[in-house]
Amino acid sequence: MRVTQQMLHQNSVRHMNQNLSRLEKTNNQVTTGKQLHRPSDDPNGVSKAMNLKSALVANDQFERNTNEANLWLDESGQTINEMVNAMQKVRELGVQGDSGTLSDSDRNIIAIEVEELTEQIRQFANSKVNGKYIFNGLKTDEPPYPNKNSYQIDTFDTSAKMFTIADGVAVKANVTADELFGNAADNTNLFNTLNLLASDLRSGSDIQMDQIDKGINRMLTVASEAGARKNRVEGIENRIQDSNIELKSMLSKLEDANYAEAVTKLKSEESVYQASLAASAKIIQQTLMDFLR
Amino acid sequence: MVSTFHGLEVGKRGLMMGQARIATTGHNIANANTRGYSRQQVNASTSPFLNIWTSGTVNPGQLGTGVSLDSITRVRDKFLDGKFREQYAKLGEASVKQETLDQLETIINEPSETGLSSSMDQLWGAWQDLANDPDSLSAKAVIKERAQAFIDTAQAMDSAMTGAKADLDNQLTAKIKEANGYLEQIAQLNDSIKRNGTQANDLLDKRDVLVEELSKIVDIKVADQTDGTYKISLSSGETLVDGSAVNELATVADSDPTTTEVIVSDLVGGELSGILKSLETVDEYQANLNKIVNDFVQANQMSSTDPNVPGENLFSGNTIASLKVNPLIESDSSQITSLIPGNEQKYKSVNNEYRALVSELGAESQTAIRNVANYEATLLATDSRRQSITGVSLDEEMANLVQYQHSYSAAARMISTTDQMLDTIINRMAAR
Numbered sequence: 001m002r003v004t005q006q007m008l009h010q011n012s013v014r015h016m017n018q019n020l021s022r023l024e025k026t027n028n029q030v031t032t033g034k035q036l037h038r039p040s041d042d043p044n045g046v047s048k049a050m051n052l053k054s055a056l057v058a059n060d061q062f063e064r065n066t067n068e069a070n071l072w073l074d075e076s077g078q079t080i081n082e083m084v085n086a087m088q089k090v091r092e093l094g095v096q097g098d099s100g101t102l103s104d105s106d107r108n109i110i111a112i113e114v115e116e117l118t119e120q121i122r123q124f125a126n127s128k129v130n131g132k133y134i135f136n137g138l139k140t141d142e143p144p145y146p147n148k149n150s151y152q153i154d155t156f157d158t159s160a161k162m163f164t165i166a167d168g169v170a171v172k173a174n175v176t177a178d179e180l181f182g183n184a185a186d187n188t189n190l191f192n193t194l195n196l197l198a199s200d201l202r203s204g205s206d207i208q209m210d211q212i213d214k215g216i217n218r219m220l221t222v223a224s225e226a227g228a229r230k231n232r233v234e235g236i237e238n239r240i241q242d243s244n245i246e247l248k249s250m251l252s253k254l255e256d257a258n259y260a261e262a263v264t265k266l267k268s269e270e271s272v273y274q275a276s277l278a279a280s281a282k283i284i285q286q287t288l289m290d291f292l293r
Numbered sequence: 294m295v296s297t298f299h300g301l302e303v304g305k306r307g308l309m310m311g312q313a314r315i316a317t318t319g320h321n322i323a324n325a326n327t328r329g330y331s332r333q334q335v336n337a338s339t340s341p342f343l344n345i346w347t348s349g350t351v352n353p354g355q356l357g358t359g360v361s362l363d364s365i366t367r368v369r370d371k372f373l374d375g376k377f378r379e380q381y382a383k384l385g386e387a388s389v390k391q392e393t394l395d396q397l398e399t400i401i402n403e404p405s406e407t408g409l410s411s412s413m414d415q416l417w418g419a420w421q422d423l424a425n426d427p428d429s430l431s432a433k434a435v436i437k438e439r440a441q442a443f444i445d446t447a448q449a450m451d452s453a454m455t456g457a458k459a460d461l462d463n464q465l466t467a468k469i470k471e472a473n474g475y476l477e478q479i480a481q482l483n484d485s486i487k488r489n490g491t492q493a494n495d496l497l498d499k500r501d502v503l504v505e506e507l508s509k510i511v512d513i514k515v516a517d518q519t520d521g522t523y524k525i526s527l528s529s530g531e532t533l534v535d536g537s538a539v540n541e542l543a544t545v546a547d548s549d550p551t552t553t554e555v556i557v558s559d560l561v562g563g564e565l566s567g568i569l570k571s572l573e574t575v576d577e578y579q580a581n582l583n584k585i586v587n588d589f590v591q592a593n594q595m596s597s598t599d600p601n602v603p604g605e606n607l608f609s610g611n612t613i614a615s616l617k618v619n620p621l622i623e624s625d626s627s628q629i630t631s632l633i634p635g636n637e638q639k640y641k642s643v644n645n646e647y648r649a650l651v652s653e654l655g656a657e658s659q660t661a662i663r664n665v666a667n668y669e670a671t672l673l674a675t676d677s678r679r680q681s682i683t684g685v686s687l688d689e690e691m692a693n694l695v696q697y698q699h700s701y702s703a704a705a706r707m708i709s710t711t712d713q714m715l716d717t718i719i720n721r722m723a724a725r
Contacts, residue, residue, distance in 0.1 A: 004684030005325060007677055014673070038398045039655025040662060047652035049404050054644055057414040061421045068425050132426075141428060163425060168637075255404065288691040 005287070012280035019273040026266045029257040036255050045254050052251040059244050062165055066237040069163040072173040073230040075129045080180065080223040083124045086117050087216045091209070093117075094197060098207040111201035118194040122148065125177060135177045137161065144177040151191035154184045165236050171229060179222050181215075190215040295343055295356055297718070300711030306359035307704030310337055313362055314697040321685045322694075329502030331367040331683035333494055338363050367494040371517075373679040374501065378508035378515065380675055382563040384668040385509040389464075389567025390574070391661035393457065397578055398658055400453040403651045409450065410647055412443040413589060417640050420632050433629040440593070440607050440618050447586050451613040454579040458572060465544065465568045468510050469557065472565070473541045475507040476525075476534050483522035484537040491521040511542070512562025528562055531555045578654065585646050586613050592639035595630045604630060 029035050039046045096102075097110045122145050125135055132140035137157030144156035161174035181190040193211045200207055296302075314335050324330040340361035347354030402408045416439040423432040482500040486493050504515060504523065512528040518536070525534040533540055533555060542565075543554035557565055590608045597604035607629070610616040622628050 001678075002681045002684075002686060002689075004680055004686040006684050007680045010680075011677075036404055038658075039401065039403060039651050040394075040398060040658035041655075043652040043655030043659060046404050046655055047648045050410050050648050050651065051644075053404070054410065054414050057411070057418060061418045065421065065425060138427070164421065288688040292691060292695065 005284075008283055012276075012284060016273070016276050016280060019269065019276045023266070023269040023273050026262060026269050029262045030259070030266050033257055033259075034255055035257040035262075042254075049251060049254045052247050052254070056244065056247050056251070058167070059240050059247065062240050063237065063244075065163045066165045066233050066240065069165060069171055069173040069233050070230065070237070071129060072134060072161065072163075073226050073233065075127065076134055076173075076175045077223055077226050077230065079124050079127045079134070080175070080219055080226070083121050083180075084216060084219050084223070086121050086124070087212070087219065090114055090117050090194065090197070091212050091216065093201075094207045094209055094212055097201045098209070104204070107201045107204060111198045114194060114198045114201065118191065118198070119148070121194070122191070125181065134174060135180065137174065137176050145191075151181065151189060152184055154178070165233060166240070169236065171233055171236075173229070173233075175222050175226055180219060182218065188214050188218075190218075295345060297715070298711075299356075299358075300714065301708060303357070303359040304704050304708035304711060306340060306361065307707060308701060310335070310360045310362060311697055311701030311704055313365070315694065315701065317365060318690050318694050318697060322687065322690050325685040325687060325690075327498075329498050329505070330685070331369045331494075331498055331501075332685045333365055333367050335365050336363045337361065364492060365494065366492065367497060368683050369497075369501075370679060370682050373675060373682070375515070377672070377675050377679060378505060378513065380668060380672045381505060381509045382512040384665070384672050385564040386562060386567040386570075387661065387664045387668050389564050390571055391658070391665045393461070393567075393571035393574060394654065394658035394661050396457050397454070397575065397654055400450055400457070401651060401654060402450075407446070409443070409446050410644065410651075412439070412446045413640070413644060413647070415439050416443055416593075420636075423629070424631060427631060430627060433626045436607065436629055437618060437622060437626040440622075443589075444608070444616050444618065447582070447613050447616060450582060451579065454575055454582070458575050458579075461568050461572050461575070465557075465565070465572075468564055468568065469542050469544065472507055472510045473539075475503050475510075476539045476541065479503050479507070479523065479525065480534050480537045480539045483534065486521045487536070493521075508563065510564045512566070527555065529558075574657075578650070581650050583613055585643060585650065586616065587611050588639070588646060589643045590616070592636050592643055594633050594636065596633045598630070604633060 028037065036042055036046055036049060093110050093114055097107055102110075125145050126143040127134055133143050134140070135156070136142060136144040137159035138161060139157040139159075140161075145151060146155070156177040158176045158178050160172040160176075162170040163173050164170045182188050182192075186192075188211060193208070193215050197207065197212065199205075317333050317335050321332050337360050340358045342355035342357055344353035345356045403410060405411070416436065419432065419436045419439045423429065423436060426432055479500055482496055482503070486496050486500065489496060500523065504513070504525065507513060507525070511533075513533065514526050514528055516524040516526075518524055520536075522536045523534065524532065524536070526532045531540065533542070540553045540555050542557055542561075544557055546556060547554050557569075561569075590606060590611065593607040595604040595607060605619055605621055605628070607619060607622065608616060609619045617623070
């Protein structure tokens with residue numbers, strides 16, 4: 001084939017351009033650390049990366065939700081523990097008051113102590129987390145037992161407070177007043193029991209220990225349920241964290257440039273470019289003219 | 294016997310030939326870098342012989358009379374010219390399409406931390422925070438802001454697409470104008486060539502350059518006519534140039550009855566067809582984006598306090614341009630209630646739709662990049678083959694120059710030798 005200067009020139013320019021553009025692309029990968037910049041770099045990869053990113057954002061949200069659920073369950077559990085402790089004291093007082101050797105004034109003093117503990121339990125029932133009443137269903141801005149006699153009619157909300165902790169998985173993170181203390185209509189209602197105890201102490205009637213035990217048992221049952229739910233939330237929390245690591249490493253594989261590879265490639269593209277410059281410089285200036293006389 | 298001065302005549306013809314060849318070599322060298330120039334060569338043959346008496350045969354001997362200059366022609370390959378034009382039209386169309394897709398990729402701006410996908414994810418997160426804490430005014434305020442951010446992103450994309458279409462429209466007008474300019478000039482050159490004859494090499498080159506430029510814009514067929522003019526028509530058959538008559542390209546028919554136009558349809562090929570197809574592509578993506586945004590709006594339907602009444606939507610408006618945060622919420626973000634149940638699925642499906650759009654665009658753009666690279670490679674290969682035939686090689690011209698210089702000198706020597714012969718006859722023989 002006949003070769004002309006213009007061909008040499010055109011081809012040299014074209015090759016230098018091609019090499020420079022490859023150098024630029026590799027350089028881009030090294031300086032940004034990413035190998036995906038636009039959808040055409042890898043249409044399927046970009047779609048996958050977007051999916052993983054959405055999953056990561058959702059996971060972050062689930063993680064925040066599990067933290068919140070954990071907080072509620074923790075606080076509920078601890079408060080119930082305190083209430084159980086108070087009830088143990090009530091039980092001791094009940095046993096003490098049940099013996100026939102006590103005087104009226106002694107029993108009166110015990111009754112006053114029981115009333116104090118009742119008030120204490122009512123206050124526990126009105127506990128708040130982050131300014132929210134935790135035992136009042138979804139009406140978290142109102143206390144379930146605003147005053148001493150509120151237990152006589154059900155004013156509290158019994159709705160479940162749900163947190164979405166995984167795709168399609170919602171968990172109930174609250175304990176409601178009726179679960180803990182019983183309804184107003186229920187004669188085993190804890191406040192009813194406590195009020196009865198105080199009046200029985202004062203009147204010297206028989207103390208109904210089984211009612212007190214029932215109250216304690218109900219609290220313990222609710223506490224263990226809450227504990228079980230907390231375990232479940234923690235399990236899911238661990239799974240979310242594991243899956244986060246997994247998702248991030250998948251995303252990184254898709255999206256991030258492999259530095260060792262990218263830098264090596266940059267070096268080699270650089271030398272290819274230099275070679276093309278050197279070759280062009282050599283070939284373009286030569287003509288027969290250099291050798292004629 | 295021949296004339297006494299025969300030798301002078303032969304020498305003179307040699308000199309003239311040498312001069313013509315050296316001048317043509319000079320012309321070639323001077324135009325080595327002229328675009329579209331094809332190297333010229335001097336075609337020569339021996340001039341008519343003289344019959345002279347020879348002994349030993351009944352036939353007369355034939356005495357050479359030197360060289361005669363037949364023509365100066367350009368070295369050109371019509372087949373490769375046709376191929377080049379065909380490929381140039383394909384490259385023109387593919388390049389425009391690729392540039393448009395490239396622009397769309399920039400507009401879509403994925404994968405990124407600031408694209409539409411991440412603004413949808415963020416709004417979803419804000420809804421979840423509100424679900425955890427349904428009375429929180431700050432969570433509601435965040436939802437309002439996230440909604441506004443989504444609108445801003447979607448509207449920026451939408452108006453960039455509208456801008457891209459306006460650009461394409463401008464390009465269409467400019468390209469048609471450019472093509473019509475070429476048609477005009479080709480017609481004028483046709484006229485000049487008709488008057489100057491079919492060996493008007495430099496005019497032929499000029500016309501071929503213009504035809505090539507035209508072939509990038511529209512797919513054309515070129516027919517050589519006997520008077521040296523070209524008849525150029527669209528691949529679909531309409532005549533654009535015939536001799537000095539021109540039919541201009543136009544998007545709509547002109548009201549002037551004295552001119553005729555060829556209306557540009559999507560059959561024209563080349564850059565024009567690239568632009569027309571790009572307009573369709575941008576339209577499609579814009580419509581898809583609108584659909585996605587509309588579906589996303591549906592996913593943000595809120596529940597009402599009254600279960601029998603459908604709740605308000607976080608957004609109002611059903612096209613991107615009219616999209617707003619619901620005015621009710623805009624003035625009072627405490628009006629935000631929870632999402633209606635089941636919206637998680639809607640959110641997911643919108644996300645999928647959008648991802649599908651992005652990967653479709655990516656795949657289309659990737660194909661376009663490959664197409665352009667392929668067409669470029671084939672065009673360059675054809676151009677190289679053509680250059681190899683028509684291009685000026687300086688080495689070759691130099692070698693020729695040396696060769697022609699020597700033959701010129703030799704021809705001059707022929708004259709001085711004849712002169713010496715004549716000196717012998719005229720001066721030595723007479724001076725007795």
